[in-house]
Amino acid sequence: MLLKKNIPIGYVFGKVKVELVIILLYSLAIAVIHExxxxxxxxxxxxxxxxxxxxxxxxxxxxxxxxxxRWWEARQVWGAIVNDSRTLARQVLNFTGSQYEEDDVHIWRQRMIRRQIAWCYALGQSLRRLNPTIGLEKYLSRKEMEYLTRFNNVPMAMLDQHGKDLRRALEEGYINRYQQMEIDKTLTRLCDAMGKCERIKNTVFPSTYSLYIHFSLLLFIAMLPFGVIDYFGFLEVPLVVAISASFLLIEKMAIHLQDPFENKPTDTPMTAIAGTIEKDLKQLMHDQDLPEDKRQEKYYYIM
Amino acid sequence: MLLKKNIPIGYVFGKVKVELVIILLYSLAIAVIHExxxxxxxxxxxxxxxxxxxxxxxxxxxxxxxxxxRWWEARQVWGAIVNDSRTLARQVLNFTGSQYEEDDVHIWRQRMIRRQIAWCYALGQSLRRLNPTIGLEKYLSRKEMEYLTRFNNVPMAMLDQHGKDLRRALEEGYINRYQQMEIDKTLTRLCDAMGKCERIKNTVFPSTYSLYIHFSLLLFIAMLPFGVIDYFGFLEVPLVVAISASFLLIEKMAIHLQDPFENKPTDTPMTAIAGTIEKDLKQLMHDQDLPEDKRQEKYYYIM
Amino acid sequence: MLLKKNIPIGYVFGKVKVELVIILLYSLAIAVIHExxxxxxxxxxxxxxxxxxxxxxxxxxxxxxxxxxRWWEARQVWGAIVNDSRTLARQVLNFTGSQYEEDDVHIWRQRMIRRQIAWCYALGQSLRRLNPTIGLEKYLSRKEMEYLTRFNNVPMAMLDQHGKDLRRALEEGYINRYQQMEIDKTLTRLCDAMGKCERIKNTVFPSTYSLYIHFSLLLFIAMLPFGVIDYFGFLEVPLVVAISASFLLIEKMAIHLQDPFENKPTDTPMTAIAGTIEKDLKQLMHDQDLPEDKRQEKYYYIM
Amino acid sequence: MLLKKNIPIGYVFGKVKVELVIILLYSLAIAVIHExxxxxxxxxxxxxxxxxxxxxxxxxxxxxxxxxxRWWEARQVWGAIVNDSRTLARQVLNFTGSQYEEDDVHIWRQRMIRRQIAWCYALGQSLRRLNPTIGLEKYLSRKEMEYLTRFNNVPMAMLDQHGKDLRRALEEGYINRYQQMEIDKTLTRLCDAMGKCERIKNTVFPSTYSLYIHFSLLLFIAMLPFGVIDYFGFLEVPLVVAISASFLLIEKMAIHLQDPFENKPTDTPMTAIAGTIEKDLKQLMHDQDLPEDKRQEKYYYIM
Amino acid sequence: MLLKKNIPIGYVFGKVKVELVIILLYSLAIAVIHExxxxxxxxxxxxxxxxxxxxxxxxxxxxxxxxxxRWWEARQVWGAIVNDSRTLARQVLNFTGSQYEEDDVHIWRQRMIRRQIAWCYALGQSLRRLNPTIGLEKYLSRKEMEYLTRFNNVPMAMLDQHGKDLRRALEEGYINRYQQMEIDKTLTRLCDAMGKCERIKNTVFPSTYSLYIHFSLLLFIAMLPFGVIDYFGFLEVPLVVAISASFLLIEKMAIHLQDPFENKPTDTPMTAIAGTIEKDLKQLMHDQDLPEDKRQEKYYYIM
Structure with missing residues (x-):
């Protein structure tokens, strides 16, 4: 799915640029005064x-x-979404008996699988606080699009539509009662994955911890030049900047990792994953219209 | 669900106010005597x-x-409650065949979903040792409200009512036997979530550990001024206060995080989560009477 | 379930009383010789x-x-026992159709739920190596009591009785074949919980680790007075005792936490939890004969 | 299951005997030269x-x-084997309707449960690279014994025999289709437990890590006498030996713990656990021929 | 499965050869200048x-x-693949009634189990970015081989073929509806295992962390000679090289462990595991054509 791409050094240090300049001036001032x-x-x-x-x-x-x-759990949840989307497609395609190869069942299968593809995109967009229905007209009927706009939580409404389609399939006799239950279990797992993403998105890391660590770090950096000035003289300046950069970068890294759905370059690559799901599911449906590689992901560095 | 709100600096340091004043006087006395x-x-x-x-x-x-x-597990359990509430609603709405669109099934569905909303509020209130039935008259019939007051554990009784309603639905033919089992599994997961909350609420962190850490910390703070007085003189006072504040805050933070259902400003935001569930479930029922944003949560800082 | 109770200071230090007196004399001797x-x-x-x-x-x-x-897993397992006992009661009460409200079904339900209450007490007592059947005559028939005494592992035999009663219920038509399977899954989870308790009880912490840590600690304490005597003189004595007490207490704490079913004051509160289960299950059965708060737990401090 | 037994001090130090003698001579030589x-x-x-x-x-x-x-996971897996063996016995005994109390069903039940007992012994023996079928003639028919010898993986073949017996029971009408599925799930869990044991057995701890740690430790021990010789003189010798013993023992401990199925005295007590399972399952079958306590386990110290 | 093999010392140090030579020259230069x-x-x-x-x-x-x-999770996932492959074989062989011993069922069973063997090899090869279908002609029909080449994700397509064969078996009456659902659950678990492997393969460890650690390490090594030159003189050179080697090796080790599917000598032994699965499954089918031990694995050291 993801390729290792180089992270420009400027990007890495750009995050702590301001802090490093201040530390540079601070430690330089101390060295000048001392010497x-x-x-x-x-x-x-x-x-x-x-x-x-x-x-x-x-x-x-x-x-x-x-x-x-938090970051790894986010990645695991999206891995589970890949798995359960494939499972849903396998069940939808193979539970419906081969004797029903006429149009109605075919349309039902297409509708389920296309909605599942749309669900992945919609979930990714709503986690990034974008309009979840943008770009879904390729996968959903106009009527369903209109219905979905009535909901605050669009992916949840789409799972409900899945459930309604399952009922229809049972009533039409496409699937039997056990198969309905089995596909419903897959929906339950997808619902769990969605809720886990929302939990990670909406629960901030205890901010007093962050505050405390940040203040301690500033105290440490402020004392560092005095601790090494005697041995290093002016060489103290690059040493203090280098050590400070280490600590500040590791802190920034943690701040970025802890919020994996914030629409930043270091985000979880949700659009790329949804693209993979689309490609896989369309191939299972023998749909030739595969998506080209998603361009909008190119600014997202892989962490 | 939750928005990042700023934590007033006064709130953060307010928790260790008394300790810091004592440490200030103590270290000042040592500096005065020494100098x-x-x-x-x-x-x-x-x-x-x-x-x-x-x-x-x-x-x-x-x-x-x-x-x-402990804090993260509490948050995960409430995340699971969100998921299983949505799953319950999806199953209740879509398992019942569409041919039964007459009133009886509709009333049954409404009763199940409204009780589920009430269950979330009741669980949150009982974990905070408040009266669990307050405010539930919007969701439950008067008769059910009366029935519930007979129980010590109201949320458990509500799950039992869910179970009774499932039996009724099976006997009336709204759902089939497999569907009863599948919805019952959702009830089992909700029962597990409730029990996990109670476990976290009722199991105190081994208090001898806490005691030991606190005494060691006091010993450390008492020795600190003597260790740095020679190098810093009067500057020792702010240094000792700053380092002590760090250690004391990190200890206090742990004490607050470890009890996530204690009705404190840094609590798990159970009422807000229950409000989200209410909004989602009502939209699934096409109920227009959405809850306004809960006001009573506004004093709860998000940690 | 559990209330925070104060731990008497004497109890805390009582565990390392002998060691601390020896360390006091040892460090005093060194100080006297040195000075x-x-x-x-x-x-x-x-x-x-x-x-x-x-x-x-x-x-x-x-x-x-x-x-x-280990301690937290023990607590989690007993939390799961609470959950599965409630689930078993909900299933037993609500799977049996309401048209069977005659006596036979009622007796069957009562027998199942009372046996479940008894199972919790029996498991707690057998984990504490007490006679598991003591006090169970309130919940079980005389015949069943006699039958159980033939078994080494009484709780396992009671789960087998549950299984036999399920078969009877299926044969009598109280429950259907799916419901039998679903309740059997609950029995499987209870069986797992029982086995997990036995595993924690019967697996000792690798004792060579304990030995090594203890010897290293003694070596450290023996060297400590020589390290600080120059700076502190006679003040070395309380310092060494205080630091030694910290280390010894943390070691003792770990030794106690690691065996949570050893019938000690710092035990997992199994009798209290079983009492909670009894109260909940009896209310679900509309049984007015609630248990008074268990007195025998009062000597168990909550850790 | 397991009792705490004392570990002879000779056994503990015997593992690092050679190393300690070398270190003794090495540090003694340094002290002699220095003094x-x-x-x-x-x-x-x-x-x-x-x-x-x-x-x-x-x-x-x-x-x-x-x-x-790794060690604790091994222990958990064998705990799960205990649980699932009991569950299998409960299901085999109680799913078969009581009206089938004639001989055929009885023989079938006996065969299943005796094979399960044999499976536990066979798994333990094959994990220790012993002949897995030794001693199983007490539990299996001669024909089945012969059949099993054709397989490389005997426990896997026994689970397959379980599966074949389940099919026979379904065809004879002893159990229904749901019950077959439910018992098959228990077989799946047993199959998982077997695979987990094989994984732990066959995956060596990354050996370059071990190498690195060992070399660093030797470097540390080689430098230690030079670091303390000035302060201690000849007292340096016991100090260096004591500290080295601590580090070497903790390393040895990890090496032994990480391979819990290696037929060593500190092994996972698989034979004892299988003996417990045999006793429990035979009591459930009302079989009076309980196993005496296993003698071959007595040389296995419990870690 | 895997045997402990010695890792040639040259292989271990070969990874950090260049770095060590540079450090040797660097520290030597400092020693020469100083002395x-x-x-x-x-x-x-x-x-x-x-x-x-x-x-x-x-x-x-x-x-x-x-x-x-990451490495251990990769190993666990392949352990689960072993378990679920055996479970699939057990279910395929024993769910189909013994009365259907005629050719059709036999051919169906063979096809399912051979495809499962092929799936394991295909998954391993596609994780190593090799052509996944190479060597599968032994297990699959020509027609199926051709069909599979149309897919980007071959193992996913094979699970879909499994699903289609299950439908056929249901329609032919080889298995009943419950058995279809139960085998489908096994397919779902296999689908999950495949997705987990892809997640580990495709998610790079946050590379800014790696960068930071590497730079800090270089800074540390650059400062080390200056820290010890006074005490050691020319002996400083081997000391610095030895300590640097320790740190660099532990870093390299982590870099290799974190990507367990990269076709390196320290890889997860996927081909060997697939060979074990082939042997086990063929014995269950009474197929005498067992695979010889895989030769291509011999260059893979076991970590």
Whole structure:
């Protein structure tokens, strides 16, 4: 699905550009004062920032772990959506008896599978707070499009439409009662996946933790030049900037990872995944109209 | 569901206000004595509090992890309640055959879905030790309200009512035997979610761990001024207060996170989640009477 | 279920009383020798015990995590028992058709639910290595009591009785074939919960790990006075005792948490949980004979 | 199931005997050279091995965690085997209608349950790379024994025999179609448990990790005497041996824990667990021929 | 399945060969300059690299954990594929009634099981970005081979063929409706396993984390010689190389573990596992044509 693409170095450091310039000026000022102007010693033992460094390392470790878990769970949920979309297509295509190869069943199958493709796009767009129905006219009938606009939660309404179509299929005799239950279980799993995405989207990481870590980090960086000025002199400046960059980048990384649906370049590649689902499901339907590779994903770096 | 709201700085530091004032006076007294009165050295090597600092960091890391896990599990359970409420509504609406569009089935569907909405509110209120039936008269009949007051555990009784209604639906022929089993599985998952909330609510974090960590922390803070007084002089006071604030805040944070149903501003936003469920389920029923945004949640900061 | 109760300070420190007295005498002896008798220096650099301290902190962290996981899993399993007991009652009450409101079905329901209550008490007692059948005569017939005494594993035999009663219900036509399967799934989950409790009970934590950690801790404590005697003099004694108490308590805590069914005051509150189940299930049966709060639990502190 | 037995101290230290003697001689040589022969200083600052000590602690923590997880998963899988064996017995005994109490059904039940007992022993023996069919003649017919010898994977073939017997039971009308599916699910879970054991058995821990940790540990031990010789003189020898023993033991412990099916004294007690299953299942069948306590397990210390 | 094989030492160090030569030259240059040419002191306190060392240790621990989890999850998924392949074979062989022992059913069974064997090989090959259909002509008909080449995702198409064959079996009366649903659940699990492999394959580890850790490591190594040159002189060179090798190897190890399907010697042994599945399934079919041990796996070291 995803290819490894290089991340431009500018992009990486761009996130902490402002902070690094300030730290550069700050540590330079200290070095100038220490070397040229001041007589009284201003250095402190390195052990003082080192104690803070240990605490901050542990807290950044904790934070990185939780952020990574959120990001990885988001990726797992979208992996499960791939699996269950394929399962739904397999069930819809193969549960309906081969004797019903006439038009009605064929239309029903097409409608179910196209709606499933649309559901994946709609879920991705609604998680990014975009209009979920944009671009779905390729997969849904005009009537269904109109019906869906009445709902706040469009993907949920589409699962309900799936359920209504299952009932129709049972009443028409396309599927039997056990098959209805089995496909309904697949819908339940899709409903769970949708809810898990919403949970990750809507639950912010405890922000007091973030605040505390950020303040501790600033305290640590402010003390660092005093701890190393005696040994390094002007070489202190690049050293402090380099160490600060490390800590700030790891903090920023955690901040970005923890919100995997925020419409940022480092997002979960939902449109690409939905494109893969579309390609797979259309091939199962023997539909030749495969989607070209999605262009709108190209600005999304893969993290 | 939830929006990021700013946490007032006063709220954050308010929790450790008293402790910080005491630490301020304590470290100030030591600085005054050291600088103005005393001749004999009272400083100790920084390595002594540093050893304690490492141990405490590890223990706070352990504690933060467990507290976060409890909080995140609480959030996951409520996410599962959202999913299973939607699944229940989808099953109730779509299992009942479309030929039964007459009034009886319609009333049955309405009763099931309204009770499910009420169940979410009731569970949230009973986890906060409030009267679980307050405000449920909008969703339940007077007779059912009266019946429920006989029970200690109101949400459990409501699931039992769901079960009774399922039996009635089977006997009336609204649903078939497989569908009864499938909806019953959804009830089982809701019952599990309820029990998980009760487990988190009722199991206190091993309090001897908390005690030990708190005492170690006090010992560490008491030794800190002696470790840095030689290098910092009066600057020791803000340094000690800042480091103490970090450690105390991280401890307080863990204490709040570990009890996510305690009716505090940093609570799991159960009423807001139940409101979302109400909106979704009513739209599925084509009920126009959507709830306005819940006002009582506005004092709950999102953590 | 559980209320936060204060843990008497004597109870907490009582567990490490003997060790602390020995450490007190040991560090006092070293201080006396150092201050009054000896000329040659006996202090060692603090870095030596500090290295050991880091290793021990990491190992205690590992141990605390595993012990906490065992304890929390035990609590989760009993939470699942609560859920599945309620589910069993809901299924037993609501699967049996309302047209069978005559006595036979009523007796069958009562027997199933009362046996489930008894099963919870029996499991708790057998995990504590008490006679599992004590006090069950309130819930079971005399004949069933006699039958059960033939088994080594009484709770397993009771699940088998549940299974036999399900067969009877199917043969009598109280429940249909799907319902038998669905209730059997609930029995399977109860069987799993029972087996998980037995696994936690019967699998000791790798004892060589415990041994190693304990010996390292003693080595660390033995070296500690020599590391701090130079800076603290007689103040070394309370410092060493306080730090040793911290480490010993955290070790003891892990030892207690890791065996959650050992009939100790810090046990998993199985009798209280079984009492909650009894109350809930009896209310579902409209049985007025609710249990009074269990008195025998009062000596069990909640950890 | 398992009782806590003391681990002879000789057994514990026997594993690192050779290493400790070498370290003893090595550190003794350094002490002799330093004290009696050499004039030039050979000590190095303790901070150098201390840095390595921190890295090694973290890596040993990582390794202990993964090894413990493998060991605990092995134990969980065998706990699940206990649960599913009991579930299989309950289903086999109680699904077959009570009206079929004639001989055929009885023989069928006996065959299923005895084969399940045999399966547990066979799985344990094949995981220990012993002949899996040894001792199974007590539970299986001669014909079935012969049939099984044709298979590389005997436990898999026994599950297939279970499946064939289920088909026979359906064709004879002992069980209905739903019951066949439900028992088949139990077989699926047993098949999963078997595969999980094979996975743990056949996947070696990434050996380059082990190599790296071992080499780092040797480097650390080699540098340790130089770091402490200045402060301790000849007392350095027991100190170095004690610290080395701690690190080596924790490494050895992880190596043993990570392979829980290697026919070593610290093995997962599979034969004892199979004995428990045999006793439980025979009591459910009202079979008086209970197994005596397994003697061959007595050399297996419980870790 | 897998045997422990020795990893040639050259292979282990070969991965970091270039880096180590550069570090050797670098540290040698510093030693030469310090010992022979320079008068001014160039050493820095060891505490400066030590602070970085702690941070890097924690980050490498985090990275090793996540990489190990990916690798272990990959192994678990392939373990589940083993289990579900056996389950599918057991169901296909034993659900079809024994009265249908005529040719048609036999051919259907053979086709299903041979396709399942082929599916395992195809999945392994497509995860390694090889042509998935190579070598499958032994298991599949020519017609099916041709059909499969039309699909981008061959294993998905094979599961769809499984589904079509199930429908045919239902229509022919080989299996009943419940059995179709039960085998379909096994297909769903296989579909999930396939999707999980694709997720691990296609999701790169957040590359900014990797970059950050790598840069911090280089900074640490660059500072290390200056930290120890005063104590060791020329002995500094092997020490720096040894410590650098440790850190670089642990980083490389994580990089290899995190991508378990990259066609490298340290890969997940997918072909060997598929060979095991082939052997097991053919024995269940009483097919004598067992595969010889796969030769192409011999260059794959087991990690």
């Amino acid at each position: 040229w102007f001041l007589e009284v010693p201003i250095s402190i033992p390195l052990a003082v920032p080192a104690v803070l460094g240990t605490v901050i390392s542990l807290l950044l470790g904790f934070r990185s772990n939780q952020a990574y878990d | 103005w009165f005393l001749e004999v050295p009272i400083s100790i090597p920084l390595a002594v509090p540093a050893v304690l600092g490492t141990v405490i960091s590890l223990l706070l890391g352990f504690r933060s992890n467990q507290a976060y896990d | 009054w008798f000896l000329e040659v220096p006996i202090s060692i650099p603090l870095a030596v015990p500090a290295v050991l301290g880091t290793v021990i902190s990491l190992l205690l962290g590992f141990r605390s995590n595993q012990a906490y996981d | 009696w022969f050499l004039e030039v200083p050979i000590s190095i600052p303790l901070a150098v091995p201390a840095v390595l000590g921190t890295v090694i602690s973290l890596l040993l923590g990582f390794r202990s965690n993964q090894a413990y997880d | 022979w040419f320079l008068e001014v002191p160039i050493s820095i306190p060891l505490a400066v690299p030590a602070v970085l060392g702690t941070v890097i240790s924690l980050l490498l621990g985090f990275r090793s954990n996540q990489a190990y989890d």
